[in-house]
Amino acid sequence: MIPAQRIRADTRYVIQLPEPDDFGFWRERARALVQCDVPPDRIAWVEPGGSGDLFGRGDLRVPSPPADAPQIRVSRRFLQLAKNAALHSDPERFALLYRLLWRHQANGRVMEDKADNDxxxxxxxDRSVRRDSHKMHAFVRFRVVEDEGVEGSGDEHYVAWFEPDHHIVRANAGFFVRRFANMKWSILTPRLSLHWDGETMREGPAAERGDAPSGDPAEDLWRKYYASIFNPARLKVGAMLKEMPRKYWKNMPEAALIPELVAGAQQRESTMVDAGTLEFEERPETLAAIDKAIHACRKCPIGELDNHAVMGEGPQDAALMIVGEQPGDQEDQSGRPFIGPAGQLLDVHLERAGIDRGKAYVTNTVKHFKYVQRGKRRLHQSPNAKEIDTCRWWVESERAIVQPKLLLAMGASAARGMLGKTVSITKARGTPQMLEDGSELWITAHPSYLLRLDGEAREKQERLFDADLAAVAQRLAEMADS
Structure with a gap:
């Protein structure tokens, strides 16, 4: 580094980044340059393979900040967006990040100006990078090959090919490690390759499409499954192409079926209507539309009772989505989720864990109160598996709109509503499960379960409940900082 006292006012700096996705390197250099009062127009940020000729003989050394350099001012929102934006393929992204960091020092609220061009x-x-990461999570398809590490061993190794638009491969390695921890796999891309042997992650050089296998015997089964679940009543070709661009089709065995399935969709829909098996219309696109639709829903016996649908509530962009079982008597009467005894107990434990309920989206797996009448009282009854599975349409619609980073399912019914299968709370709690859209599902007990206990049994279960919520709070904080 250049000693602070030797910095000249007209010095131009060329910063060579070691990797195109090295946000940490950029942040360290950017902090030093800001503390040395070096304006954005005197810096060129150059990626590997790029040219530093913009400033001719620009100085490649970063100055050392003076001892009395001011502390760097930066907002949390800037850091959140900057870490993602650094993965973009735009060659001007690091210059943009530095310009905004520079402006932060004079105006700590610059990120609040939505009309600002920067x-x-x-x-x-940030939006483009998140979309690219979502595509990687959704469209990577592994093909099985024999592990060449041990000749004749028959060990299976899974290989996938993916073509990212941005520098997202390293950043998403953890997702695949968590999701396929017990597999040996490789993800090949034109930028770099990832290799996981079940214990250690290795990086490899860029690859070509021909380096990945083109198919395996399991793909016939996958194509049959995809064809069997294809619902022509929910077909929206424009939306499908937006979410699953054609560039990914060649990596996906089911994509070969799409033209034929689309061509026959109208006839298949007519057949379903004639057979009385068409269950739902198009998925609602707003929370208000879901609210209206659930009040008219009579797809299961619960909706035929003398009750009222209860919609979820909370910010539409909430990072946390809390999912319970169904409304209770008080929720049914008020039209709001979790305001009865279970909801009041939940509020106590959320506050104890440092989770702001007002910043979470709170809803239920089943939208109507299921009960049996006993005189003037309505006694709660748990929904059965078919009723939960029928109502999944609505909670999945809420989730698609809110797009939470983390979901907390409370109780077995809520867990089934999220996963489509019954799980053991005892076995599932405390460990996140990755969902297909990249969000995390955490499972815990329902607070109504705690209300049914007393003495040592309740104390024990409340400790477990508190531990689950504390883990969720910690994970939310990590997500906010990442």
């Missing part, structure tokens, strides 16, 4: 561009980069 802020809008940063948000666009």
């Amino acid at each position: 802020v809008r561009r940063l948000e666009d980069l």
